[in-house]
Amino acid sequence: MTYPPLMTHEIGSLAKPSWKVKASAGTLLNDDDISAADTWGDILDIEGKEELLQLLKKRSDFTHADKQLILHFASLYAIRFQEKAGLDIVWDGEQHRVEMYEYPIRRIKGFNFRGHVRSFDNKYYHKASCVGRPDCEDHYHVHEYEAIASQADKPVKIPITGAYTLVDWSFDEHYCADVHPGLDSIAEARQKARHRFLEDISKRIIYPNLKALANHGAAFLQIDEPAATTKKNEIDAFIESVRHSIGDLAGKAFFSAHICFSEYKRLFPAILQLQGVLDEIHLEYANRDSRELGTSRRERPGYDILDLFKDNKFVVGLGVLDVHTDFIEPPELVRDRILYACDVLKDPSRIFVAPDCGLRTRTWEVAFQKLRHMVEGRNLAIHALGLD
């Protein structure tokens, strides 16, 4: 399958509108929340905006049906947000999900949440434990896909949290139950337990979900694996888990893997085994790059890992927006990052353009400007390459 060069897409989450968050949490809406729905409704040409505004004016005591309608609008706003920014492939930025770990884990049989564990400082995450052999109770992204696809005017992408990340971010009570400390074969015993856990999540959870999505017509499927390089001795296990997750679906949809804020060199050369299984590998680059204009190696230090993609078949998902700052990348900076990548890879059709990661931590105002500049920068690059 071939695609136009330099296609643009978002990677993960967008911030949820305050009116959606408050309505879900049962918190009283204020005038600013309603005003934001009104203003963004105008910017994004939201059809049926008045219906939403009428509903939000209740400010509290939303019924289940009200909340469903508010969710519908939050999803619609996020889709139009991406379409209006000019992206080629869109979705709704996690409006249906709590976040990328808790949402799937709550829908997989065999896990119980055990409490909070520190991420850093006073930031904690809710961590679950695998207590029995995991089972796929329902295909937890199909309804979300159908809802988004029914509203989107552009091709839709659905991200799904990958097997390795779900395993690495969970405790294990089931597979390691027979591992006894101090065994002569302790390393092998732990590795065996880990591989069984990973294989079950890949084959029994991720594969059926991907298959259901593909069967329902989802053409772009993104496997999110932020934990992929966490353990340096488990890269092969990660590779194997992707292989099991996609299985015989390779070629039936466009499969990408998103990995960020990691030690990417650990992935090579093992990840080359996934050529023909994965279509695209998206990494974060802009966070490591300078803000100087230019297309030389000196000005583009964040993109040195591109050298490892030179002689393979992967589409390179090129992160060109730093999601951790309100700095709005000028279109010319985006252009130069793309042109540098084109120069290294010698083939613009092997490059998709995207932010480094989800833009959830940015306001909608900042995220919108960043995405618009990304599209403008892509257009400048197309012009510079003579592809327009």
Add this chain to the structure above:
Amino acid sequence: MNILLPGQYPRSERLIAASRDFDRGRVTEKELEDVRKRDIKELERVQKGLPFHSPGLFHWQDLLRPFDGLLENTQSESLSRFFETNTFWKLLELKGAFHIKEEFLDEWANNHFFAEGMLHKDAKLVFTLPFVFLFHEFSRGFSLKQIVKVLETAAKSLGKYPHKVLCFYEPVLGWRTITPEEKQAAVELLEKLKKSITTPIYIQTSFFSLKGFWKLLYELPADGYGIDFYANSFHAAMQSFPKDKALLAGFINTDSTLIETDEKCRGFIKLLNDHLPAGKTFLTPNAPPELLPREIMDKKILHLKEILK
């Protein structure tokens, strides 16, 4: 044989929520302190009967952060993954001239090791500090000599309090190669401390196989060594273990919320008893206790206490 709990103990769900609410301006400092004090009291109850109590270190963000207050011209901003976990520490960066605020040492010890005065100075406590390689790994701009000086100053200031044990935490062993300069700095620190304080000093490792590192570890002049028995075989650890040293046996699994079964506990305790004198052995978590949720860690400790009865 008994239990020892070095490192940061997990915060309760209540304290986690209060810390988050404090950051968002929803509760006052006093309200947060009240919750923290309750956590310390509850931890005291869990540890009742243990020879040395953990002060919890509930307001520490990571093991290097207390040094941000003890040193001039430092900052802690850049996040760095804590080895192969999903937890992150902030790098301690020296941005100007190196200077230890020695005039604040007593206040520093009181705040960071005695729970801001809640714990009595004579209480039997286990103190935790990062060891040389760990400090080196999670800091920037410090020479090894400066790291030794910081740790020596901190350890000596803690060494004047009676009835304590000092645990240096060192997961870098097994993670990467240790340079001869680093090894020399580690030995120098320990030799200086052995000459100036009587507090027993233990080096606790975790996470990684120590294959190729046993000699280095056992040659460090400490009073005992902590070994992660989910990363190392007991027989490998015992082959060259110095018989006059204490063993901190990393048995309580921080990678699993499964409470260790009676069979698993008794089997491991027997293994230890068959090889080492009971008075020289402690059961510990195999890695930082705070990698588990509080409720689970409490249950693991209480269960193990029952078995040891």
